[in-house]
Amino acid sequence: MHKIWNFHGGVHPVENKTQSNQLPIIVMPIPTQLTMHLSQHIGKVAKAIVETGDYVLKGQLIACAQGVVSANVHAPSSGHVSAIADRTLPHQSALSGPCIVIDTDGKDQWATLTPTANPESLSKPDLLNLIQAAGITGMGGAGFPSAVKLQPKSNIHTLIINGAECEPYITADDRLMREYAAQIIAGIQLVQQLIDQPHCLIGIEDNKPEAVAALTYAADQHTNIEVCVIPTKYPSGGEKQLIEILTGKQVPHGGIPADIGMVCQNVGTVKAIFDAIILGQPLINRITTVTGKAAANAGNYEVLLGTQVTDILAFAKVDLAKTSRLVMGGPMMGFTIQDTHTPIIKSSNCILAAADLELAPVADHHACIRCGQCEVACPAQLLPQQLFWFAKAEEFEKAQDHNLSDCIECGACAWVCPSQIPLVQYYRYAKGRLKTINSEAQLAEASRLRFENREQRLVDEKLAKEEKRKARALTAAAAQAAKRAANPSAEDPIAAALARVNLKKQAQTNIAAQKSPEDEYKELKTAAAITRTKLNKTRKALTNAQAQDHEQAQELQQTVIALTTKASAAAAELHAYEVKLGLDPEKEKTLQLAVAKANGVVRKLEKSLATADDLQQLEAEIFNAKAIHEAAGLALEEHQANAKEKPTSTQES
């Protein structure tokens, strides 16, 4: 028989399968209302193509797939569309999603079906179209549109059929394999026909001997279909785990099974493919297990998609008063629902109505002691205890580093955790946060790229303009040259213009350079005065500082020295300029004084004129004084005139 490999980790929860797998599948009667979600699959929401009030037939297409990853939705029974509105989604969040609600008329009237009597004649595109049209999605749990999965880009050598059904309590696939073995094998052959006859391995856990027997019998005549019995160990039914068990190979990180030449399909899915191609029936019903201690008639039921949980519970005689937890799916990966009007969708394999204490109670969890039991149990070979610490500390990047994305949320870690920590919840939280963080980062990156592209574009445009301008200039120059060549006698107008401009510029510079000596003298004088004032001020401050023994005294002393130097330098400069100008402020001052003095004498004498005894002598004195004053004034004028004359002469020389 086929060689079986082991996968890392795994746990052995109590199976609890016998409650529901003893009786044959029971067909549930048509409920009065069907709620068909437009999103029963992974991918885009299907688009409704019926209106409220329309009469629909069983199997009639009521919503179209949108885009590549999406799936058609069909009416599971005949009746009137009573509403197209939002209803509770079968999801932990209990959010709502768009639905087509059909009030059934009980006639269960089929639309016209087109069965295929001779499937061998069908081409690959025909097969794919039929599968796509029938709205088939993965029936094992994830609900990925099968038509997408069945057109792999690489060469497929192995087809894996998943009949492991490793979740406790669930027996839908078990009963399906027992009762529809022939259809499953026929479905497998159709898939093989579609993807170049790969070798087929059917993996079934050894706790389902009847299913193994039925399929082995049905596959007896087919050399390229092998039934493989695998040890019962949760989660052997995980796609990646089953591939490892049956082939010893691992799907590369971030890849899909097709990357290593494999495609995996659930037994329910291949049965649906059989129905779609051979019988022409779209996917409108499925086998769902109803089990748990609160269910009096636990078993497997063939239910129409869209049937509300409450109808199923009533049919299976579930005592709602006894039910403490309603789980859709199995106890390891299923989610709780609170709204019993939630409908069945294509991937709903189980409804678990658990009585009190049947499932793990909501326990207060203890501290993680890093015992490592989770690591031993983890089928993805992760370090769950580290991921837990990272998620708790919100160190999401570290969690990503420790391959959080490889976590399949199987719950084996939480199952073994002695501290009863809800580990999976922490991982879901971290995954959600990482998704947000990454999408934000992507957004930021996109904006950055957009901005950079815009900047680049602007630069490019500028450069292009410059290029154009240069090209134009070149053409013009060439034209000029041509003109000159044609008429060499003419003076180059550009050169002439440039010469003119240069001359003008030079003249302007000369004018700017000529500063009047008076202004210059004034400037120097002001500079000297400012320095002097500064020096005096600082001296004063220094005296103060020294008096108060202030620590700044030293600094001030330095400043005083510096300023003294500066002041003397300014005075020297001023003096030099004065000499250069021929100015002699000292002499001028003396002359001014003499004039003032003489003036004073004249005034004084004139005043005493009124009271004078000897008028003649006084008048003579006044005359003398006036003469002296005049002479002094003349001397001053002469001096000033000399000073003004001198710089002009130096300038001119």
Next chain:
Amino acid sequence: MALVNISSPHHHGLSKTSRLMGWVLLATLPGLAVQSYFYGYGTLINLLWASVLSLGFEAIVLGLRRRPIMPYLTDGSALVTAFLLALALPPFSPWWLTLVAVLFSIVFAKHLYGGLGSNPFNPAMVGYALCLIAFPVSMTQWAGTESTLSFGQQWQWFWLESIDGGIDAWTRATPLDLMRHTKGLTLNEVASTNPQLGLGLIANMWVNVAYLLGGLFLLAIRAFTWHAPVAMLAGLGLCAGLFHMGEPDLYPSASQHLLTGATMLSAFFIVTDPVSGATSRQGKLVFGAGVGILVFIIRSYGSYPDAFAFAILLMNLSAPLIDTYTKPKAYGHQPKKPHSQGDK
């Protein structure tokens, strides 16, 4: 009908922290019995005293930290610390020595670092190392095997550190002490001049065998993986064996190393402490081997006769570094060699 809304999985195995701790406590019993048989009632008195103190301190600190007291008190971790300390401390420990050790273990090494699961160092080893440094004399009072005291005498010693009638020669150097302080004699000469060495070795061996049995039991019920203890014993055994081959007069043989002192107690009850050890299985191999090698080095060249407390604390320090470099490859990250389960 009140339907709850909680996250999967809805199933849980039987594993529980308190159960795990209970198994560990149970597994120490053979060792405790043999130790008491050879060294008298001291260990038992110590154990009771340490347990009372440990639970008391735990409750007080939990109260101070405003944590729920009963759930944490019943998880058994405080008792495990108490047991390990009592088994590691000499039978002639007076009441205050145990008190200091337990106080430091529970309050400082455990709760000041955040309580169960957050302590970087093994609490029992921190308490032990503190006493070893602070009270070296009290920490070496191991009974000689030939003269065990009555319960009354032991009880008196425990509280008063004196015994009516002044019995002497009731403590002896341990085999490890003797083998260390050979004063230039070869091991054979030491054995011939110290008749009690042979007896000590036999007692030591039986105690170690008892702990080994307890450890194997824990391994069988998968309380921990084999990696850390096996790596530790291999590390110690290999070093000892190699040196013994080179210089048999100076270095005791591997079997003597493995069956004296606290080797087995450490290997199965302390090195396996998950909180302060390395995380992954590869990491546990490195961690265990490191402890083994350090124990050999300290026993052979250090100034303390036995070395587990220091070796383990040193490796506790290295655990985060080990974790960084021993991250296992996750599913799909390596071209893996499949491990076969055989044809069916």
